[in-house]
Amino acid sequence: MNNKTIIYIAGDGHTGSTLLDIILGSRKQSFSAGELRFLAEKGVVNGEYCSCGVPVPECTLWKEIIEEWEKVMTLDWESYIRIQKVLKSNKKIFSARKLLNKQPEQIKNFIDDTEQLYSIIFSVTNSDTIIDSSKAPGMIPILKELKFNLSVIHLTRRFGDVWNSNKKRAKKDLEKGIEHDIVPKSTLKVLVNWFFINILTKYHTKGVECKHIKYEEYIDELKQTVSDIIPVDSEYEALLENRGPFMPAHLVAGNAIRRKGEQFVTKKPMNTSYSRLSSAEKVLARTIDWFY
Numbered sequence: 494m495n496n497k498t499i500i501y502i503a504g505d506g507h508t509g510s511t512l513l514d515i516i517l518g519s520r521k522q523s524f525s526a527g528e529l530r531f532l533a534e535k536g537v538v539n540g541e542y543c544s545c546g547v548p549v550p551e552c553t554l555w556k557e558i559i560e561e562w563e564k565v566m567t568l569d570w571e572s573y574i575r576i577q578k579v580l581k582s583n584k585k586i587f588s589a590r591k592l593l594n595k596q597p598e599q600i601k602n603f604i605d606d607t608e609q610l611y612s613i614i615f616s617v618t619n620s621d622t623i624i625d626s627s628k629a630p631g632m633i634p635i636l637k638e639l640k641f642n643l644s645v646i647h648l649t650r651r652f653g654d655v656w657n658s659n660k661k662r663a664k665k666d667l668e669k670g671i672e673h674d675i676v677p678k679s680t681l682k683v684l685v686n687w688f689f690i691n692i693l694t695k696y697h698t699k700g701v702e703c704k705h706i707k708y709e710e711y712i713d714e715l716k717q718t719v720s721d722i723i724p725v726d727s728e729y730e731a732l733l734e735n736r737g738p739f740m741p742a743h744l745v746a747g748n749a750i751r752r753k754g755e756q757f758v759t760k761k762p763m764n765t766s767y768s769r770l771s772s773a774e775k776v777l778a779r780t781i782d783w784f785y
């Protein structure tokens with residue numbers, strides 16, 4: 494059995510996945526990759542920023558990984574990105590499943606290339622665990638095809654807080670890690686996503702080792718939650734007890750907190766007052782969250 498593990502954080506956005514990635518990646522033997530599914534598109538092709546402060550192609554670590562990967566890759570970047578989009582689609586899940594089952598040559602090449610990428614990351618970073626917070630449920634069946642142990646964390650957060658967080662506005666600023674203009678989404682879109690992505694994650698994790706973790710619980714019970722996910726030595730235990738500092742090193746994509754340096758985890762979950770919601774919206778949020 495391979496002793497290398499991919500911890501894949503899956504679920505809806507605005508659930509604290511980048512923070513959890515950074516926390517798990519602060520264990521010495523782990524490597525926190527961020528939203529690794531964007532390495533080719535946002536990192537290599539668009540040259541967006543690594544959390545270390547330089548564009549991914551200029552980051553010493555990713556440069557080495559990308560160079561090693563290019564030596565063994567069978568697909569070109571464009572084909573790799575295109576196939577990944579088809580396979581991880583949230584809409585055409587059955588045709589994606591069919592392609593993965595049949596594995597025509599291009600799909601096989603894609604799987605091989607992806608396996609090579611993870612192998613290279615394990616070797617270059619000298620780690621036994623890669624934390625990948627790509628979130629997209631459609632990546633789970635792809636990762637299942639690889640030779641590594643796969644452990645999925647299905648991360649959820651109260652609907653009201655996800656909605657509240659979705660009301661934020663921000664201008665695109667690649668250097669700050671904001672990958673596009675952030676504008677508030679419609680209520681319907683936030684609600685549909687919240688249900689649909691979580692149901693899809695449930696669907697894709699059938700037969701896969703998976704833990705359901707609530708954002709609220711991991712913040713409250715940080716050390717206990719992390720100990721259930723990953724082996725904890727005394728050094729890491731002290732870090733967890735102290736709630737930080739957790740240092741984002743080379744996260745390739747994800748929430749802008751990855752560009753904000755060392756992180757301490759608050760003792761209580763953030764933004765629980767639904768501050769950006771109107772009175773009527775608060776009623777709806779509380780009603781849904783009553784069932785959460």
Ligand SMILES: [Zn+2]
Pocket residue numbers: 543544545546547552553554555742743744
């Ligand atoms: Zn970097």
